[in-house]
Amino acid sequence: MKITQGQFSFLPDLTPAEIKLQIEYALNNGWAVAIEYTADPHPRNSFWSMWGNPMFDLRDPAGVMMELDSCLAEHSDKYVKVMAFDSKKGWESVRMSFMVNRPAFEPGFELVRQEGPGRELIYTIRSHATSRAPVPEQAL
Amino acid sequence: MNDAIPAEPKPATVDLEAFYQRSNIGDVIDALDRDLIGLIPVKTRIREVAALLLVESARRSMGLQAEPPSLHMCFTGNPGTGKTTVAQRMAEILNRLGYIRRNHVVTVSRDDLVGQYIGHTAPKTKEVLKKAMGGVLFIDEAYYLYRPENERDYGQEAIEILLQVMEDRRDDLVVILAGYKDRMDIFFKSNPGMASRIAHHIDFPDYAEEELFAIAQIMLTQMHYMFSEDAKDIFREYIGRRMRQPRFSNARSIRNALDRSRLRQANRLFAERSKPYDLVALQTITGADIRASRVFAETA
Numbered sequence: 080m081k082i083t084q085g086q087f088s089f090l091p092d093l094t095p096a097e098i099k100l101q102i103e104y105a106l107n108n109g110w111a112v113a114i115e116y117t118a119d120p121h122p123r124n125s126f127w128s129m130w131g132n133p134m135f136d137l138r139d140p141a142g143v144m145m146e147l148d149s150c151l152a153e154h155s156d157k158y159v160k161v162m163a164f165d166s167k168k169g170w171e172s173v174r175m176s177f178m179v180n181r182p183a184f185e186p187g188f189e190l191v192r193q194e195g196p197g198r199e200l201i202y203t204i205r206s207h208a209t210s211r212a213p214v215p216e217q218a219l
Numbered sequence: 220m221n222d223a224i225p226a227e228p229k230p231a232t233v234d235l236e237a238f239y240q241r242s243n244i245g246d247v248i249d250a251l252d253r254d255l256i257g258l259i260p261v262k263t264r265i266r267e268v269a270a271l272l273l274v275e276s277a278r279r280s281m282g283l284q285a286e287p288p289s290l291h292m293c294f295t296g297n298p299g300t301g302k303t304t305v306a307q308r309m310a311e312i313l314n315r316l317g318y319i320r321r322n323h324v325v326t327v328s329r330d331d332l333v334g335q336y337i338g339h340t341a342p343k344t345k346e347v348l349k350k351a352m353g354g355v356l357f358i359d360e361a362y363y364l365y366r367p368e369n370e371r372d373y374g375q376e377a378i379e380i381l382l383q384v385m386e387d388r389r390d391d392l393v394v395i396l397a398g399y400k401d402r403m404d405i406f407f408k409s410n411p412g413m414a415s416r417i418a419h420h421i422d423f424p425d426y427a428e429e430e431l432f433a434i435a436q437i438m439l440t441q442m443h444y445m446f447s448e449d450a451k452d453i454f455r456e457y458i459g460r461r462m463r464q465p466r467f468s469n470a471r472s473i474r475n476a477l478d479r480s481r482l483r484q485a486n487r488l489f490a491e492r493s494k495p496y497d498l499v500a501l502q503t504i505t506g507a508d509i510r511a512s513r514v515f516a517e518t519a
Contacts, residue, residue, distance in 0.1 A: 131342070138321050139353025141391035145384075146349070 080187030082120045085160060086177040098147070098161065098179050102140040105163035105175055111135045112143045114150050116159045119209045120185075130154075133164055147179065156182045182208075233277045242276075244269050247312050254437070257430040261305055264421050265312060272316040287390050289418045290318060293361075293407075295400040296423025299471030302397040303357070305423075309395065310355040319393055325351035329363040332377040340373040344380045352391045361396035362406035382412050426469050431458050435473050439504070444481065449506035460514050476512065483508040 087093060093101070105112055113133035117124060130150040134143060143161070150159060159180035162173050186207030193201040239245065248269065251262060271288060278285065290313065294302040307324055314322040327347050334340035348356065358364070364381075366372040385394050396403070396413075400422065407414035426434065432455055439445055446454060457476065461467055484504050488496060 134346075134349055136350050137352070138323055138350070139391070141320075141352035141388065142349030145352070145388065145391075 080185050082158070082181065082185055082187070084120070084122065084176075084178055086175060088178070092181075093177070093179060095144070099140045099144055101175070101177065102143045102161065102163075106137055106140060106143075108163075108165070108174075109167075110163035110165045110174055112137065113162045113164060114143070114146055114159065115162065116150060116154045116157045116180075118157050119206050120158050121188075121204070121206045121209075127158075127160065130159075151180055155180065158182070233281055235273065235277055238273055238277050238280075242273065242315055242317075244273065244312065244315055247308075247315055251308060251312075255301060255304070255308075256433045256437070257426050258301060258305070258423065261301075261421055261423060264419060265305075265309070268419070269312060269316060272313075272318050276317060287318070289389055289416070291385055291394045291417045292396070292419040292421060293403065293417045294395060294397040294421050294423060295403045297399065297425055297469060299469030299473075300423035300425065301470060302423055303359070306355060306357045306395050306397070309393075313355070313393060319354055321353040323351075323354040324357050325354065326357045326359060328359045329374065332358070332364065332381075333373050335373075337373075340376045341380060344377045348380070348384050348392065352388070355393045355395055357395045357397065360398045362398050362402040365406055365409060367409060378410060378413065382416060385416050428455070428458050428462065431462075431470070431473055434470050435477060438474060438477055442477075442481075443502060444477075444484075444504055445502050447503050447505045450504055450509055453506040453509045457509055457512060457514055464514065476509075476514075477504075479512065480504050480508045483511055 083089070102112055111133045114130040115127035116130055117127040131146060134146065137143065147159075147161065157180070158178060160176055160178045163175035165172065165174045188204040188206055189210065191203050191205050193203070195201045248262075248266065251265065255262070268290065275285070275288065292309070294305065296302055303326070306326075310319065310322050310324045313319045325347065331347055332340070332344045334343045364374040364378055366374055381394065384392065394417075396417065398406070435454060435458075436446075458473070461472055461476065481504070487505075487508065488500070
Protein backbone atom coordinates (compact mmCIF):
# COMPACT_ATOMS: atom_id res chain seq x y z
CA MET A 80 0.00 0.00 0.00
CA LYS A 81 1.52 3.29 -1.10
CA ILE A 82 1.03 5.85 1.62
CA THR A 83 0.71 9.47 0.55
CA GLN A 84 1.12 12.55 2.71
CA GLY A 85 1.85 16.23 2.22
CA GLN A 86 2.66 18.00 -1.05
CA PHE A 87 3.10 16.21 -4.38
CA SER A 88 1.48 13.08 -2.94
CA PHE A 89 -0.54 12.65 -6.12
CA LEU A 90 2.63 12.58 -8.24
CA PRO A 91 5.11 9.78 -8.78
CA ASP A 92 7.96 9.81 -6.24
CA LEU A 93 10.26 12.81 -6.70
CA THR A 94 13.71 12.22 -8.15
CA PRO A 95 16.75 13.66 -6.32
CA ALA A 96 16.98 16.43 -8.94
CA GLU A 97 13.33 17.36 -8.35
CA ILE A 98 13.82 17.30 -4.58
CA LYS A 99 16.76 19.64 -5.03
CA LEU A 100 14.64 22.07 -7.06
CA GLN A 101 11.94 22.12 -4.38
CA ILE A 102 14.55 22.80 -1.68
CA GLU A 103 15.99 25.57 -3.79
CA TYR A 104 12.54 27.12 -4.05
CA ALA A 105 12.21 27.00 -0.25
CA LEU A 106 15.65 28.51 0.33
CA ASN A 107 15.02 31.28 -2.21
CA ASN A 108 11.97 32.19 -0.14
CA GLY A 109 14.12 32.38 2.98
CA TRP A 110 12.57 29.34 4.63
CA ALA A 111 14.55 26.99 6.88
CA VAL A 112 14.57 23.40 5.67
CA ALA A 113 14.32 20.44 8.04
CA ILE A 114 14.43 16.67 7.58
CA GLU A 115 12.34 14.22 9.61
CA TYR A 116 11.85 10.46 9.54
CA THR A 117 9.52 7.90 11.09
CA ALA A 118 8.54 4.25 10.93
CA ASP A 119 4.91 4.99 11.76
CA PRO A 120 3.07 6.59 8.85
CA HIS A 121 -0.27 6.96 10.68
CA PRO A 122 -1.86 10.20 9.43
CA ARG A 123 -2.36 11.40 12.99
CA ASN A 124 1.29 10.78 13.90
CA SER A 125 2.64 14.31 13.94
CA PHE A 126 5.72 13.43 15.97
CA TRP A 127 8.33 12.38 13.45
CA SER A 128 11.95 12.16 14.60
CA MET A 129 14.14 15.09 13.61
CA TRP A 130 17.27 14.46 11.58
CA GLY A 131 19.46 17.13 13.14
CA ASN A 132 18.28 20.66 13.68
CA PRO A 133 16.32 22.65 11.12
CA MET A 134 18.87 24.26 8.80
CA PHE A 135 18.75 28.03 9.05
CA ASP A 136 20.78 30.52 6.95
CA LEU A 137 21.50 28.12 4.09
CA ARG A 138 21.92 29.59 0.60
CA ASP A 139 22.21 26.52 -1.58
CA PRO A 140 20.33 23.19 -1.66
CA ALA A 141 23.61 21.24 -1.73
CA GLY A 142 23.87 21.49 2.06
CA VAL A 143 20.39 20.03 2.57
CA MET A 144 21.07 17.31 0.01
CA MET A 145 24.19 16.33 1.96
CA GLU A 146 22.11 15.90 5.13
CA LEU A 147 19.37 14.12 3.21
CA ASP A 148 21.87 11.63 1.78
CA SER A 149 23.24 10.81 5.20
CA CYS A 150 19.70 10.50 6.62
CA LEU A 151 18.71 8.13 3.81
CA ALA A 152 21.87 6.08 4.32
CA GLU A 153 20.77 5.40 7.88
CA HIS A 154 16.98 5.29 7.50
CA SER A 155 16.41 3.91 4.01
CA ASP A 156 13.69 1.62 5.43
CA LYS A 157 11.68 4.47 6.94
CA TYR A 158 9.50 7.33 5.80
CA VAL A 159 11.50 10.52 5.34
CA LYS A 160 10.07 13.97 4.68
CA VAL A 161 11.49 17.38 3.91
CA MET A 162 9.85 20.44 5.41
CA ALA A 163 10.33 24.18 4.99
CA PHE A 164 9.61 26.48 7.90
CA ASP A 165 8.74 30.13 7.39
CA SER A 166 9.81 32.28 10.34
CA LYS A 167 8.22 35.47 9.01
CA LYS A 168 5.83 37.18 11.38
CA GLY A 169 2.28 36.06 10.82
CA TRP A 170 3.37 32.76 9.25
CA GLU A 171 5.72 31.14 11.77
CA SER A 172 4.73 27.73 10.51
CA VAL A 173 5.62 25.00 8.05
CA ARG A 174 5.03 26.14 4.46
CA MET A 175 6.12 23.00 2.63
CA SER A 176 6.20 19.34 3.58
CA PHE A 177 6.74 16.43 1.24
CA MET A 178 7.84 12.81 1.46
CA VAL A 179 11.13 11.87 -0.15
CA ASN A 180 11.53 8.26 0.92
CA ARG A 181 9.34 5.29 1.81
CA PRO A 182 10.18 1.72 2.83
CA ALA A 183 10.50 -0.86 0.05
CA PHE A 184 7.55 -2.72 1.54
CA GLU A 185 4.71 -0.75 3.11
CA PRO A 186 2.49 -2.99 5.24
CA GLY A 187 -0.31 -0.40 5.46
CA PHE A 188 -3.01 -0.28 8.14
CA GLU A 189 -5.31 -2.64 9.91
CA LEU A 190 -8.85 -1.83 10.93
CA VAL A 191 -9.42 -2.13 14.68
CA ARG A 192 -12.91 -2.61 16.05
CA GLN A 193 -13.77 -1.76 19.60
CA GLU A 194 -16.98 -2.72 21.38
CA GLY A 195 -18.61 0.44 22.76
CA PRO A 196 -21.56 0.95 25.13
CA GLY A 197 -24.67 -0.79 23.90
CA ARG A 198 -23.93 -2.51 20.60
CA GLU A 199 -21.92 0.49 19.24
CA LEU A 200 -18.71 -0.30 17.35
CA ILE A 201 -15.79 2.13 17.42
CA TYR A 202 -13.54 1.86 14.40
CA THR A 203 -9.96 3.06 14.15
CA ILE A 204 -6.88 2.25 12.10
CA ARG A 205 -3.44 1.24 13.29
CA SER A 206 -0.29 0.98 11.18
CA HIS A 207 1.01 -2.54 10.76
CA ALA A 208 4.50 -1.09 11.04
CA THR A 209 3.95 -0.36 14.72
CA SER A 210 1.91 -3.45 15.62
CA ARG A 211 4.89 -5.78 15.53
CA ALA A 212 5.76 -7.19 18.94
CA PRO A 213 8.81 -5.49 20.43
CA VAL A 214 12.05 -7.41 19.88
CA PRO A 215 14.35 -7.94 22.87
CA GLU A 216 17.48 -5.76 22.79
CA GLN A 217 20.01 -8.62 22.40
CA ALA A 218 18.15 -10.12 19.43
CA LEU A 219 18.80 -7.02 17.30
CA MET B 220 36.32 6.11 -24.28
CA ASN B 221 34.60 6.26 -27.70
CA ASP B 222 31.20 5.41 -26.33
CA ALA B 223 31.36 8.48 -24.11
CA ILE B 224 31.01 10.77 -27.13
CA PRO B 225 27.31 11.40 -27.80
CA ALA B 226 25.85 10.47 -31.18
CA GLU B 227 24.42 13.90 -31.99
CA PRO B 228 26.84 15.87 -34.19
CA LYS B 229 28.75 18.70 -32.49
CA PRO B 230 30.11 21.80 -34.23
CA ALA B 231 33.63 21.18 -35.52
CA THR B 232 35.11 24.30 -33.95
CA VAL B 233 34.44 26.24 -30.80
CA ASP B 234 34.54 30.01 -30.51
CA LEU B 235 36.40 30.82 -27.30
CA GLU B 236 35.87 34.53 -27.90
CA ALA B 237 32.10 34.00 -27.80
CA PHE B 238 32.42 32.10 -24.52
CA TYR B 239 34.53 34.93 -23.17
CA GLN B 240 31.99 37.57 -24.18
CA ARG B 241 29.08 35.61 -22.73
CA SER B 242 30.72 35.08 -19.34
CA ASN B 243 31.40 38.82 -18.72
CA ILE B 244 34.63 37.68 -17.14
CA GLY B 245 36.41 40.56 -18.86
CA ASP B 246 34.54 43.08 -16.70
CA VAL B 247 35.45 41.24 -13.52
CA ILE B 248 39.13 41.07 -14.40
CA ASP B 249 39.18 44.72 -15.47
CA ALA B 250 37.58 45.70 -12.17
CA LEU B 251 40.19 43.61 -10.38
CA ASP B 252 42.98 45.44 -12.21
CA ARG B 253 41.38 48.78 -11.46
CA ASP B 254 40.52 48.30 -7.78
CA LEU B 255 43.41 46.19 -6.58
CA ILE B 256 46.81 47.83 -6.68
CA GLY B 257 49.87 45.65 -7.21
CA LEU B 258 49.37 41.95 -6.36
CA ILE B 259 50.78 40.82 -9.71
CA PRO B 260 51.17 37.09 -8.80
CA VAL B 261 47.59 37.05 -7.52
CA LYS B 262 46.16 38.61 -10.65
CA THR B 263 48.20 36.29 -12.86
CA ARG B 264 46.86 33.25 -11.06
CA ILE B 265 43.28 34.51 -11.22
CA ARG B 266 43.68 35.00 -14.98
CA GLU B 267 45.04 31.46 -15.31
CA VAL B 268 42.14 30.01 -13.33
CA ALA B 269 39.67 32.05 -15.37
CA ALA B 270 41.23 30.74 -18.61
CA LEU B 271 41.09 27.17 -17.31
CA LEU B 272 37.40 27.46 -16.44
CA LEU B 273 36.59 29.12 -19.74
CA VAL B 274 38.31 26.39 -21.76
CA GLU B 275 36.63 23.82 -19.54
CA SER B 276 33.17 25.12 -20.39
CA ALA B 277 34.13 25.20 -24.08
CA ARG B 278 35.34 21.59 -23.83
CA ARG B 279 32.06 20.59 -22.21
CA SER B 280 30.12 22.15 -25.08
CA MET B 281 32.07 19.86 -27.44
CA GLY B 282 31.17 16.82 -25.39
CA LEU B 283 34.55 16.35 -23.70
CA GLN B 284 33.86 15.23 -20.16
CA ALA B 285 36.30 15.69 -17.34
CA GLU B 286 36.14 15.87 -13.58
CA PRO B 287 35.62 19.47 -12.54
CA PRO B 288 39.01 20.97 -11.64
CA SER B 289 39.73 21.32 -7.95
CA LEU B 290 39.77 24.98 -7.03
CA HIS B 291 40.51 24.94 -3.32
CA MET B 292 43.04 27.66 -2.63
CA CYS B 293 45.45 28.84 -0.04
CA PHE B 294 46.26 32.55 0.35
CA THR B 295 49.44 33.32 2.23
CA GLY B 296 50.84 36.73 2.97
CA ASN B 297 51.57 39.33 5.59
CA PRO B 298 48.74 41.22 7.32
CA GLY B 299 46.91 43.76 5.22
CA THR B 300 47.95 42.39 1.83
CA GLY B 301 44.37 41.92 0.63
CA LYS B 302 43.68 38.25 1.23
CA THR B 303 40.09 38.76 2.37
CA THR B 304 39.36 41.30 -0.35
CA VAL B 305 40.56 38.91 -3.03
CA ALA B 306 38.52 36.05 -1.52
CA GLN B 307 35.40 38.18 -1.92
CA ARG B 308 36.35 38.82 -5.53
CA MET B 309 37.08 35.14 -6.12
CA ALA B 310 33.49 34.24 -5.31
CA GLU B 311 32.29 36.72 -7.93
CA ILE B 312 34.73 35.44 -10.56
CA LEU B 313 33.97 31.77 -9.96
CA ASN B 314 30.28 32.55 -9.94
CA ARG B 315 30.46 34.34 -13.31
CA LEU B 316 32.34 31.42 -14.78
CA GLY B 317 29.63 29.08 -13.56
CA TYR B 318 31.96 27.13 -11.31
CA ILE B 319 30.01 27.95 -8.15
CA ARG B 320 26.30 28.59 -8.13
CA ARG B 321 26.12 31.52 -5.73
CA ASN B 322 28.14 34.65 -5.27
CA HIS B 323 28.59 34.38 -1.55
CA VAL B 324 31.48 34.02 0.87
CA VAL B 325 31.20 32.59 4.37
CA THR B 326 34.12 33.83 6.46
CA VAL B 327 35.00 31.70 9.48
CA SER B 328 37.85 31.18 11.91
CA ARG B 329 38.69 28.43 14.38
CA ASP B 330 35.91 29.36 16.82
CA ASP B 331 33.21 28.79 14.21
CA LEU B 332 34.45 25.32 13.32
CA VAL B 333 35.79 23.76 16.49
CA GLY B 334 33.53 22.80 19.36
CA GLN B 335 34.11 22.96 23.08
CA TYR B 336 33.35 19.41 24.16
CA ILE B 337 33.24 15.90 22.72
CA GLY B 338 30.63 15.59 20.00
CA HIS B 339 30.26 19.34 19.54
CA THR B 340 32.77 19.80 16.73
CA ALA B 341 31.24 17.64 14.00
CA PRO B 342 27.79 19.27 13.99
CA LYS B 343 29.35 22.70 14.27
CA THR B 344 31.70 22.18 11.33
CA LYS B 345 28.94 20.60 9.25
CA GLU B 346 26.65 23.54 10.00
CA VAL B 347 29.24 25.98 8.66
CA LEU B 348 29.91 23.80 5.60
CA LYS B 349 26.20 23.62 4.82
CA LYS B 350 25.90 27.39 5.02
CA ALA B 351 28.83 27.85 2.67
CA MET B 352 27.65 25.28 0.10
CA GLY B 353 27.26 26.66 -3.37
CA GLY B 354 29.78 29.41 -2.63
CA VAL B 355 33.15 30.05 -1.03
CA LEU B 356 34.22 29.07 2.47
CA PHE B 357 36.98 31.40 3.63
CA ILE B 358 38.91 30.13 6.66
CA ASP B 359 40.99 32.93 8.12
CA GLU B 360 44.14 31.97 10.03
CA ALA B 361 43.54 28.33 9.22
CA TYR B 362 46.63 27.13 11.11
CA TYR B 363 44.82 27.66 14.42
CA LEU B 364 42.70 24.64 13.49
CA TYR B 365 45.65 22.42 14.27
CA ARG B 366 47.14 22.67 17.77
CA PRO B 367 49.99 20.17 17.98
CA GLU B 368 50.67 20.94 21.64
CA ASN B 369 47.33 19.41 22.65
CA GLU B 370 46.79 15.94 21.25
CA ARG B 371 43.14 15.91 22.36
CA ASP B 372 42.39 19.15 20.56
CA TYR B 373 39.14 19.00 18.61
CA GLY B 374 40.66 20.94 15.72
CA GLN B 375 41.86 17.70 14.13
CA GLU B 376 38.26 16.51 13.95
CA ALA B 377 37.22 19.70 12.17
CA ILE B 378 40.08 19.26 9.69
CA GLU B 379 39.02 15.70 8.92
CA ILE B 380 35.40 16.69 8.23
CA LEU B 381 36.62 19.59 6.13
CA LEU B 382 38.86 17.31 4.08
CA GLN B 383 36.08 14.85 3.47
CA VAL B 384 33.67 17.51 2.23
CA MET B 385 36.40 19.18 0.14
CA GLU B 386 36.91 15.88 -1.62
CA ASP B 387 33.32 14.59 -1.94
CA ARG B 388 31.52 17.87 -2.61
CA ARG B 389 34.08 19.50 -4.79
CA ASP B 390 31.51 20.96 -7.20
CA ASP B 391 29.45 22.43 -4.36
CA LEU B 392 32.09 24.26 -2.40
CA VAL B 393 35.37 26.12 -2.82
CA VAL B 394 37.50 26.33 0.31
CA ILE B 395 40.02 29.15 0.66
CA LEU B 396 42.50 29.00 3.54
CA ALA B 397 44.39 32.12 4.53
CA GLY B 398 47.18 32.98 6.89
CA TYR B 399 50.77 34.02 7.36
CA LYS B 400 53.22 32.16 5.17
CA ASP B 401 55.53 30.56 7.74
CA ARG B 402 52.71 29.30 9.96
CA MET B 403 50.76 28.03 6.98
CA ASP B 404 53.82 26.02 5.90
CA ILE B 405 54.01 24.37 9.31
CA PHE B 406 50.28 23.66 9.16
CA PHE B 407 50.59 21.93 5.79
CA LYS B 408 53.62 19.97 6.92
CA SER B 409 51.63 18.45 9.77
CA ASN B 410 48.50 17.97 7.61
CA PRO B 411 49.72 16.49 4.34
CA GLY B 412 46.15 15.55 3.42
CA MET B 413 45.21 19.21 3.43
CA ALA B 414 48.24 20.27 1.42
CA SER B 415 47.56 17.74 -1.32
CA ARG B 416 43.92 18.73 -1.68
CA ILE B 417 44.69 22.36 -2.29
CA ALA B 418 45.59 22.99 -5.89
CA HIS B 419 46.39 26.67 -5.79
CA HIS B 420 48.84 28.21 -3.39
CA ILE B 421 48.89 31.97 -3.92
CA ASP B 422 51.41 34.18 -2.17
CA PHE B 423 50.45 37.80 -1.52
CA PRO B 424 53.55 40.02 -1.74
CA ASP B 425 54.05 43.09 0.43
CA TYR B 426 53.20 46.41 -1.19
CA ALA B 427 55.78 48.88 -2.41
CA GLU B 428 55.73 52.48 -1.24
CA GLU B 429 54.10 53.81 -4.43
CA GLU B 430 51.46 51.07 -4.35
CA LEU B 431 50.54 51.97 -0.79
CA PHE B 432 50.11 55.59 -1.83
CA ALA B 433 47.84 54.56 -4.70
CA ILE B 434 45.83 52.45 -2.25
CA ALA B 435 45.50 55.44 0.07
CA GLN B 436 44.18 57.54 -2.82
CA ILE B 437 41.55 54.90 -3.64
CA MET B 438 40.50 54.61 0.01
CA LEU B 439 40.16 58.38 0.31
CA THR B 440 38.09 58.63 -2.85
CA GLN B 441 35.77 55.93 -1.54
CA MET B 442 35.32 57.87 1.71
CA HIS B 443 34.84 61.18 -0.21
CA TYR B 444 38.01 62.79 1.06
CA MET B 445 41.05 64.13 -0.75
CA PHE B 446 44.62 65.16 0.00
CA SER B 447 45.66 68.78 -0.35
CA GLU B 448 48.79 69.30 -2.51
CA ASP B 449 51.22 69.45 0.42
CA ALA B 450 49.50 66.51 2.10
CA LYS B 451 50.43 64.21 -0.79
CA ASP B 452 54.16 64.61 -0.26
CA ILE B 453 53.84 64.41 3.51
CA PHE B 454 51.77 61.25 3.26
CA ARG B 455 54.42 59.70 0.99
CA GLU B 456 56.99 60.50 3.64
CA TYR B 457 54.66 59.08 6.27
CA ILE B 458 54.42 55.77 4.38
CA GLY B 459 58.20 55.56 4.11
CA ARG B 460 58.65 56.12 7.85
CA ARG B 461 55.78 53.85 8.85
CA MET B 462 57.16 50.98 6.74
CA ARG B 463 60.40 50.98 8.70
CA GLN B 464 58.58 50.81 12.04
CA PRO B 465 57.49 47.60 13.77
CA ARG B 466 54.01 46.11 13.39
CA PHE B 467 53.55 47.55 9.92
CA SER B 468 50.63 45.77 8.28
CA ASN B 469 50.46 47.13 4.73
CA ALA B 470 47.08 48.42 3.58
CA ARG B 471 45.57 48.04 7.06
CA SER B 472 48.14 50.45 8.50
CA ILE B 473 47.31 52.87 5.71
CA ARG B 474 43.61 52.65 6.51
CA ASN B 475 44.30 53.29 10.17
CA ALA B 476 46.52 56.25 9.33
CA LEU B 477 43.78 57.73 7.18
CA ASP B 478 41.19 57.18 9.91
CA ARG B 479 43.37 59.05 12.38
CA SER B 480 43.91 61.86 9.85
CA ARG B 481 40.14 62.14 9.49
CA LEU B 482 39.91 62.45 13.24
CA ARG B 483 42.45 65.26 13.29
CA GLN B 484 40.78 66.99 10.36
CA ALA B 485 37.43 66.87 12.15
CA ASN B 486 39.00 68.31 15.30
CA ARG B 487 40.70 71.07 13.33
CA LEU B 488 37.41 72.08 11.72
CA PHE B 489 35.58 71.83 15.02
CA ALA B 490 38.09 74.04 16.81
CA GLU B 491 37.24 76.89 14.43
CA ARG B 492 33.57 76.13 14.15
CA SER B 493 32.48 79.77 13.78
CA LYS B 494 34.04 79.80 10.29
CA PRO B 495 31.89 78.76 7.29
CA TYR B 496 33.25 75.67 5.49
CA ASP B 497 32.59 74.80 1.87
CA LEU B 498 32.46 71.37 0.27
CA VAL B 499 36.18 71.36 -0.48
CA ALA B 500 37.18 72.22 3.07
CA LEU B 501 35.04 69.41 4.43
CA GLN B 502 36.75 66.94 2.11
CA THR B 503 40.35 68.07 2.33
CA ILE B 504 42.96 66.48 4.54
CA THR B 505 45.87 68.89 4.86
CA GLY B 506 49.56 68.24 5.47
CA ALA B 507 49.19 69.38 9.07
CA ASP B 508 46.58 66.68 9.73
CA ILE B 509 49.12 64.04 8.75
CA ARG B 510 52.16 65.80 10.17
CA ALA B 511 50.67 65.57 13.69
CA SER B 512 51.07 61.79 13.58
CA ARG B 513 53.13 59.95 16.17
CA VAL B 514 55.19 58.51 13.31
CA PHE B 515 56.78 61.89 12.64
CA ALA B 516 57.50 62.49 16.33
CA GLU B 517 59.89 59.57 16.51
CA THR B 518 63.20 60.06 14.80
CA ALA B 519 63.26 57.51 12.01
